[in-house]
Amino acid sequence: xxxxxxxxxxxxxxxxxxxxxxxxxxxxxxxTKNQALKAVAEALTAATPEIVAANIADCQxxxxxxxxxxxxxxxxxxxxxxxxxxxxxxxxxxxxxPVGAVQMHRELDAGLILKRITCPLGVLGVVFESxxxxxxxxxSLAIKSGNGVILKGGKEAIHSCTALVKxxxxxxxxxEVDPEAVQxxxxxxxxxxxxxxxxxxxxxxxxxxxxxxxxIQENTKIPxxxxxxxxxxxxxxxxxxxxxxxxxxxxxxxxxxxxxNAIETLLIHRDIAAxxxxxxxxxxxxxxxxxxGDAPTCQILPEIHPATPSDWETEYTDLIxxxxxxxxxxxxxSHINQYGSRHTEAIVTENPDTANLFLAxxxxxxxxxxxxxxxxDGFRYGFGAEVxxxxxxxxxxxxxxxxxxxxxxxxxxGNGHIVADYSGSNGKSFTHRDLST
Numbered sequence: 001x002x003x004x005x006x007x008x009x010x011x012x013x014x015x016x017x018x019x020x021x022x023x024x025x026x027x028x029x030x031x032t033k034n035q036a037l038k039a040v041a042e043a044l045t046a047a048t049p050e051i052v053a054a055n056i057a058d059c060q061x062x063x064x065x066x067x068x069x070x071x072x073x074x075x076x077x078x079x080x081x082x083x084x085x086x087x088x089x090x091x092x093x094x095x096x097x098p099v100g101a102v103q104m105h106r107e108l109d110a111g112l113i114l115k116r117i118t119c120p121l122g123v124l125g126v127v128f129e130s131x132x133x134x135x136x137x138x139x140s141l142a143i144k145s146g147n148g149v150i151l152k153g154g155k156e157a158i159h160s161c162t163a164l165v166k167x168x169x170x171x172x173x174x175x176e177v178d179p180e181a182v183q184x185x186x187x188x189x190x191x192x193x194x195x196x197x198x199x200x201x202x203x204x205x206x207x208x209x210x211x212x213x214x215x216i217q218e219n220t221k222i223p224x225x226x227x228x229x230x231x232x233x234x235x236x237x238x239x240x241x242x243x244x245x246x247x248x249x250x251x252x253x254x255x256x257x258x259x260x261n262a263i264e265t266l267l268i269h270r271d272i273a274a275x276x277x278x279x280x281x282x283x284x285x286x287x288x289x290x291x292x293g294d295a296p297t298c299q300i301l302p303e304i305h306p307a308t309p310s311d312w313e314t315e316y317t318d319l320i321x322x323x324x325x326x327x328x329x330x331x332x333x334s335h336i337n338q339y340g341s342r343h344t345e346a347i348v349t350e351n352p353d354t355a356n357l358f359l360a361x362x363x364x365x366x367x368x369x370x371x372x373x374x375x376x377d378g379f380r381y382g383f384g385a386e387v388x389x390x391x392x393x394x395x396x397x398x399x400x401x402x403x404x405x406x407x408x409x410x411x412x413x414g415n416g417h418i419v420a421d422y423s424g425s426n427g428k429s430f431t432h433r434d435l436s437t
Contacts, residue, residue, distance in 0.1 A: 011190055011193045011194065011197070014150065015194075015200035018148040018149070018200070021148050021179075021180040022122055022123050022147055022181055025146050025177055025181050026120040028146070028176060030097040033097070033143055033144055033146070035175055035176075036175040037089055037090070038090065039174050040139070041089045041090050042171060043170045044082070044164070044168065044171070045083075046167070047167035048082060051163045051164060052077070052078065054159035055075070055160040057159050059075055070257070073257075074129070074130035074131045074258055075130040075132065075156055085136040089136060091385070092141060092144050095401075097144065098118055098402040099406060100117060102115055103116045103408060104434075105435040106432065106435060107431050107434075108430050108432060109417070109429075109431050110431065112412070112413075112414040112415075112417045113412070114410060114412050115412075115413075116408050116410050116411075118406045119407060119408060119409050120146035120405070121405055122202040124142055124201070124204075125197070125201040126152070126387070127205070127206050127207070127208075128151075129153075129156070129157075129208030130156055130157055131157070132157045132161050135160075135168070136164060136385075138205070138387050139182050140385060141385055141402055144402060145402050147181075147405055148182070148183075149183070150183045150184075150185060150201065151182070151183065154208070155188060158186055161186075162184065165182060168182050169182055197222075198222050203405075204216060204224045204226075205226060207226065210230075225392075226390060227388075227390060229315050229341035230262070230264075230315050230341060230343045231314070231315050231341040232261060232263045232345060232346075232373045233263060234249055235267040235268070235329075235336070235345075235346070235348070237269055237329060237347055237348060237349035238270075239349050239354065240269075240272060240348040241350055242275070242279060244370060245276060253319070254288075257316070257319050260343060263346075263373055264320075265321070265322045265339070266280070266321055266323045267324050268324075269326060269332075270326065273325045281301050284321060289319045289320065290320045291304040292311050292321070293307055293323040294306075294307050297323045301323075307324070312324070312339045329354055332347075332358075333358060336363075336364075340362075341391060343364060343365060343366065343391050344367075345373070349369070365390065376398070376399060377399055378400065383401025383402065384402070386400055387401070390404070
């Protein structure tokens with residue numbers, strides 16, 4: 001037997017254990033799952049020194065290996081960030097349980113009752129680059145939604161992820177949740193093997209660069225929840241407020257430039273470009289942002305670099321911003337719908353009719369008016385955390401929290417009912433009477 005076959009069999013066994021643990025987890029009470037989350041939070045808190053030390057080792061190794069700065073930024077997990085993630089776990093414990101909700105309650109006929117009830121998906125396979133905090137976010141949401149999870153972090157985060165999952169499993173070991181519900185894979189070769197486990201894994205969630213996500217999407221039969229690009233725009237309308245525009249542009253670009261919800265392009269109406277651009281440019285350049293502009297922008301800001309056609313379709317994930325002057329709202333919307341990645345788009349304007357048209361016609365999972373694109377986040381939406389952001393049209397879309405990790409099943413309960421009684425010229429009729437949920 002080859003090493004590849006041995007690894008595949010071992011991973012299949014891991015997936016089988018995860019699925020068995022998930023079946024039990026899916027039937028636990030809300031209180032039991034919440035107690036498990038609190039135990040996980042306590043275990044992570046107790047292991048803080050070990051986790052921080054592991055992350056420092058990862059960060060140092062990444063810098064030595066020449067890992068790109070945006071990835072190193074995502075990799076960092078200091079004590080402050082760790083405590084924030086632990087607080088997020090406790091927030092998940094406070095959320096309503098998404099499992100067991102009755103979405104439909106209908107009498108088909110006397111004594112024949114139909115229900116549609118939410119239930120866990122089963123087993124999640126989560127593959128991510130850097131961002132070890134994703135381990136805590138996803139594990140907590142998986143536990144609350146009754147799902148097992150198999151995690152595969154990037155090699156640059158291996159020490160951090162190992163320390164985190166060790167603490168999580170130690171916390172679960174003190175509860176009714178089987179620790180086998182949370183697994184960690186540590187080798188690169190296991191990614192393709194995980195993607196082939198369609199008999200055990202119900203959903204793949206990739207988090208990373210656009211090329212990374214596309215690779216996942218193209219190499220599995222398992223449904224994939226994710227987005228390949230985060231090309232977000234901010235449009236300053238002719239009736240925009242200057243102070244709001246400057247503040248929103250600065251936050252949307254610099255608050256965390258490596259994030260997928262940071263803007264990559266600023267669109268500005270020609271009527272205000274000459275007035276607004278110098279103030280916006282000065283603020284952004286002071287924050288270290290490199291600006292690239294189209295010809296009209298460079299006429300106003302001759303010191304910046306000219307933009308090329310490729311800039312409009314580039315996710316920089318860095319302190320770089322392209323700027324384009326547009327003739328109208330319609331041109332702004334057209335540009336966004338052509339080059340945007342259907343992630344998050346924003347408009348700054350004091351005209352509510354203009355804003356409503358933008359919100360209605362821009363094709364994106366998130367459309368914002370007079371606020372930063374950085375609000376596109378499950379924690380900020382009150383989801384406790386998020387497993388990722390989906391830009392697909394089919395739900396779940398946008399920031400995906402607990403509601404994206406459940407499906408539903410139909411339950412029909414009768415008393416000897418048979419379909420033959422409802423067939424033919426003398427067949428019985430259905431009542432189809434909706435009952436209280």
